[in-house]
Amino acid sequence: MSLQFWKPGTEKPRILEDEEGGVLFLSNSLSSSSSSSSGYGYASIEKQRQRLPVYKYRNAILYLVESRATTIIVGETGSGKSTQIPQFLKEAGWAHGGRLIACTQPRRLAVQAVASRVAEEMGVQLGQEVGYTIRFEDVTKPDVTVLKFLTDGVLLREMMDDPLLTKYSVIMVDEAHERSISTDILLGLLKKIQRRRPELRLIIASATVEAKAMSDFFRMRKKRREPESGDSGLQLEPAILSVEGRGFSVQINYVEEPVQDYVRAVVSTVLSIHERESTGDVLVFLTGQDDIDAAIQLLNEEVQTDGKRSSGLILLPLYSGLPRAEQELVFSPTPRGKRKVVISTNIAETSLTLEGIVYVVDSGFSKQRFYNPISDIENLVVAPISRASARQRAGRAGRVRPGKCYRLYTEEYFLNQMSNDGIPEIQRSNLVSCVIQLKALGIDNILGFDWPASPSPEAMIRALEVLYSLGVLDDDAKLTSPTGFQVAEIPLDPMVAKMIIASNQFGCSEEIITIAAVLSIQSIWISGRGIQKESDEAKLRFAAAEGDHVTFLNVYKGFLQSGKSSQWCHKNYVNYQAMRKVIEVREQLKRIAHRIGLVSKSCESDLQAVRKAVTAGFFANACSLEAYSHNGMYKTLRGSQEVYIHPSSVLFRVNPKWVIYNSLVSTDRQYMRNVITVDPSWLLEAAPHFYQLQQSISLH
């Protein structure tokens, strides 16, 4: 392997030039005077704060926020921007007069972690001056909380009640480079709010690569012939400030020739690291469970045949579907004389931080979601990562001391063929939820909305069509009353929301809300190698002839009758943690259902009511068994796509004539997950306009 050296920062300009002269140059010498705060008992925390790279920029940041409408902060991991900047703002008086400072994160865990760290640094109890809000948890106190951490999704929900976010003086959007759908919608809306509320200050915190694009996005005034600065002297041109990180250097190694089989390449690279390199744990990035299991099996075979070469290796898989206890093994300290090798999906790129990693092996691939608006199907595809991802992965090796990264692709490929940034999620997704959110916020011209990255018109039109067929939008693409407004209030996929609303007329809201809660959880079953037979047998105890939705009702009933017992779950191969989440989501949905005027009612054993309510939301997913199919092939009514019932369904091999599915999983075939039987006449009842053109398909 050829070696090449790289130091964080050398690939990235620290200061971004701007042809219009609107960007501020800031050198390291522009340091702030140190704070004099040193209350008894806080000296060490204060010293820790001062050691963070961002501390040097305290005055510069405050100056920019004071004088600029939007400030973009480029900060690498470890710069301390997420925890320090909100405190700087509070210290500078941005929370005076009953105003709040908000800081958003894409993930709930990050919100909790940052909020508790800040509360600790400020020496206050979490939930008082410093609080956070995530789904199910509002740890804030009105009139007391001034620093509020929240997910960007929660802030979007807040805009439904307060479209101008009037209680906030400064909003910091953190991790903006991840470009999640919520972040993109939020950025578009914040830009709009700024026109109405010039006093609102925005801070966009982002990794280097996206900073310029963000600045371009927020620079909009000149075209509108508005004054370059307001009465207050406020500069409307965004400023970009770069803050260096605290990572150690990472030496990058590329392969000389493209690898044919990246799983085998991973195995040989791990073994050669183990043979040649000093102590330090290894983090391997692969694409999914299959890859990971294959790599671990090959490495284990190596242990059997050549024990010497691989002795002392602790092999640990890591992916989100892994049971919690196994996930936590990756955080346990490495015993002396051993080397931990964590073989992971992308979960370790952003969501989890592992300590003690010195070596990273990067396959160059990850699974990514792509959406085809023509077929209306989302697929998970193994695809090459971007340079931004590759840098992020490499950075994982430099957290504790200088590290090494082994890229299983050539340098030529990295430099010339890899795309610079990933495709924003909004350009790879089904847009129904996104469209309804904007409609609820009064954004009617969605195609003309000012997006940080525009979604494709085809996907947008498809979303409008689906919402129209659900009766959520009218002929003028406005939210219908009451259905459209009710659907927008429910924080779930619009098809699920419609099913909940329809349950009111069928008198089965209790059952449908349970089903909606289960569908919103990844899986309520415990699965895994070695227990397939047992878990399948356990599933049969709950199986209902009507299908998976009714089976979920049986499981929920059993769980309640057991007194929500974890032993009961264990015995029945039901995931206890998942069931607790079901209870939580269910309670939230019940509150919302009550608020929008639905009547809480159980249909007892009238399962036809349940099936009709499901049909009202999911009629577009109706399929019929091909008459002469011996292998269980179905075709969708809408697009005549070939689909099959997933083997995990209780209707697998039962193959009823008419079914509706909840979602499709695409592998070598399209598999329907969570399937329920229906009567075809219900389809016409539920969506006459949707099926009238298709009556040539005989519905009997």
Next chain:
DNA sequence: GAGCACTGC
């Protein structure tokens, strides 16, 4: 008889 990268309201 197969398998779901990762979030979020």
